[in-house]
Amino acid sequence: MAAITAKKTRHDKRRGHSISHESECNQYTSIEQALADALAAYGVTGLAIRPDGDVHRFDTADKAKGNRNGWYVCPSLEVAVYGFWHTGEQHTVTTGGTADPAATAEARLAAQRAREQRDTERRQQQAKTAEQARRWWAAAGAADPSHPYLAKKRLAPHGLRQRESMLLVPLFYDGELVNLERIFPDGAKRPLFGGRAKGVAGLVGKLAGAERVLIAEGWATAAALHEAMALPVVVARNADNLEAVARRLRQRLPDNVTITLAADDDRFTDGNPGASKARLAALAIGGLVLMPTFCADCQHCTDFADVALCRSNGGGL
16 A cells, blocks of 8 residues: 655556656645645546545546546545555555554555445445346347347347347346346447446357357357357457456356357457457467458458458448
């Protein structure tokens, strides 16, 4: 835990890191002022700091409004602890000088309390979202095959349901429906707010009796692969979730079932996260990797759904 008593601090702004490089040791008349100055270095201003010993959440400047990724707690009138859930950072500020052992102990306890409260709030929200997902799924009708998204992708619904103009992709964890991904007519995709994300997955086809199973990122890619190969395809939703889904699937399936990561080829993105994270997921479970093959001089396609659509259009999206 870093102790900060500076009024002005420069930070490395690389994603996931915030390293203190230099500081001015200042004396403060209140913990509110010390904390406000520390948060200002991260672009967080205008908070009404409350030194009441409770954990308080706030929006960080690098995420959309309402993200509530920041937190702080003032266990005393001389010490405050703050951090950012999405980066894992945690810092301590004091009204002046180096924190004494008692203040350090207070800060550690406050940080632990913040983590426990956050975990409790997250579990409660996940349960609430899962209940909403089950209500929506039960009330929804079968997806319209002519829905704009399905028509554009030239895909069948494969068991999707529809609520108003939204296609609903069911997402499961330990066999239970815990969230829904909403696909809008313009192709935008969003899960329900606050639901479980890591390790959740959808499915196109059936796992029972399969000798080979594919894992893909998006639903459209999974559906295109299923139509082309007649294999069950698990939907991980994004590259960051591939390894978690692969590990859980490997634990669930018999050892003789082959698992193949059908990667997106994010060839126009630095680091190609689709391919690199698919390889890591495959390495973690001893699986295989399948990459899409593009038409000559193609400058558009990045996944198997793109390839299927491109070829059905005679080579042009």
